[in-house]
Amino acid sequence: MRILDKYILKKYLSSFTLVLTLLIPIAIAIDVSEKVDKFLRHANLSVGEIIEDYYVNFVIIYGNTFMPLALFIAVIFFTSKLAGNTEVIAIHSAKISFTRFLKPYFIGATIVTVFALTMNHFVVPRSNKIFENFNRTYLKKKKLNANFITNVNLQLGPNDYIFIKNYTVDRSIGYNFSYEIFEDNKLSQKLMADNIRWVEEDSTYTLINYSKRFLFKDRDSIVHGNKLDTIFNFEPKDLVNIDYMAKEMNSVELYKYINQAKERGVSNLNSYLVEFHKRSSLPISSYILTFLAVALAAKKKRGGMGVNLAIGITLMFVYVFFLKISEVLGAGADTNSFVMVWIPNLIFGGLAFYLYLKNAKN
Template sequence: MKRAANVFAILLHRYIFRSVLMATVMAVAMFVFVLVAGNAIKEVFSLLASGRVGWGQFIYLMAILIPRVIPYALPLGILTGVLLVLGRLSAQGEILAMKAAGISLWRIAAPIFLIAMGGTAFAVAIGFYYAPMADTLYKRSLANVVREDPLRFFQPKTFVKEFPGYVFYFESREGSTVKNLRTWLIGDKGKMTRYLTSNSGVISFDAERDAIRLTVEQGSGEGRSESDAEDAGGIQSLAAEQLSFSLSLDALFGERSKERKLSYLNLNELLGKRQHYIENEEGLDEETQTARINQVQTAIQKKAAMGVAVLSLCAIAIPLGIKASRSETYANLALALGLALTYFFLLVVVSWLEGKPSLRPDLLIWVPNLLYQGLGFYLLSRVNRN
């Protein structure tokens, strides 16, 4: 009898493990697609539509974006998968039958927690190493598109606004020569300081400076100081036989920027930067030093907390999936999105405190995880007693 019960438990665990795993994988794939598409619409579709990147490059860039969104798709996926499977089992009375057979909810949830722990380890590895690598590779790949064919980035009858401080527009192009070129120079306050027109200009790539060079021939126009931008009397006529603009790819993509965003750094780089600030190699004052150290610590803790979000959302999804007792997919998806949005909202609220080191945002970043895990285990224990 005992052996039969053990065999039944093993079969049950396999059934739940397989069902939740398959539902989670499908949900993660769906959310990866949605998040990648969202990033593509924001950053790459315009390049594809204007002909600046081809279909092959577009697909490659989309593939690079996948590790970037996995830390967000994994928590959403396991939350959705657990709600879908347990909601269906509960609605069909299978959970009730398992409890009647003497199987506790903790044993029923064991294979789900196993999936969650594996997902957490995977998400932490992605967040600390592969997502930063993907971000760096994505920026480098975009820069390489420009390096390989700088003319592709400049399309006729299209305003080119990507380079900070400049706006370009031209009517047509013959090889590397553009016709009827117009150039606007924008000041730090976002106001025009110079406007130049030219019959022609030549675009080339300066490999030594890693920049696109635009040489304007027979240019004329007007200029004014940014402080007098609204004063028509301050306009000055400009004329030049030849004028050259150097458009740094570093300014466009930030690939070689000395101060890379903390989100683009992997764990080893973050720890190195933290040690750099602790030893105060830049000679910072105490307040600035403390703020910099706290920023790096918060970035490290945030990446770890995003990985643990897989376990946190799973913990609260198990009792809610059982109690909801709904087999309708749309209802469970709505519940999953509501829980996920609440979690990420709490994460954003805590992130607002990054500028206040005295409040220890590097520790407060764990509050959403603690709330969800505490509430989840409390609800599961109550459901198990009922």
């Protein structure tokens, strides 16, 4: 690696770290001012718990969120400074092409991308779990009773469904249970019970006061009983509504859940797929935002760094806007979640490539 590469890479990483380090304390200060009264409502909540369970994970989650913004601003900042000091002109005068000039930026973007991918897929989900549990326990006005669930619906396969009126998580007991099997869109079998209990030792279910109904073309057959031990293709954890838990599962767990749901015939998994694809698309944007920032800031402009930063921040807000819109649209039932999540990167990647060609010709 040349001295020039080491110089630019050092500037790249140090500027990125500096901007990120400046953004996080600002976010913490704003959050403390909003939440301090809620913290004080709980006499049993210590400062240590607030720091360990809330703000440590706050830094991890929001630091990861701010990473693309910090990277974009950092690259524009120090590249504009290089251009302002005529260092970029000196580099080109030394017969170093714009493509070659991008090499240390590419190395820096790779370092940031690998770090962000690891954070997004494995570290941030764990922090989300602790952070959201703290929020639900201490900060939200309407607390979610995660132990008691009502109106559970679960599709076990293309043609079989279960319904449970009430379910208690810690006791693994459900009440007003119904299991229905369809053939050619017509109900063929129905199993009902007053309650259903999970027997962990045998991985079976016990039904109390059950009735089995078989529907034939010319007649119905009904069987009653006090107790029935049976098995189903689900576990108690599958009954929990995990809409809010998608962000709390690491990517391996989320991928397994998505595949399991597909096997059961669940039709719309786009909200989970958006979360899964977003964990890769956002880190990969480090390359796009880096090259876009370099292409914008590599030439000295009238107005200096301020103009570059104004253009860069405007583009960053447009990127975030597209990102949020694509997430909402990607969660829809009739869209391709993978395409929708990656559309902002494709649009800004095209812009970065255009500016790269423009700079490379000069």
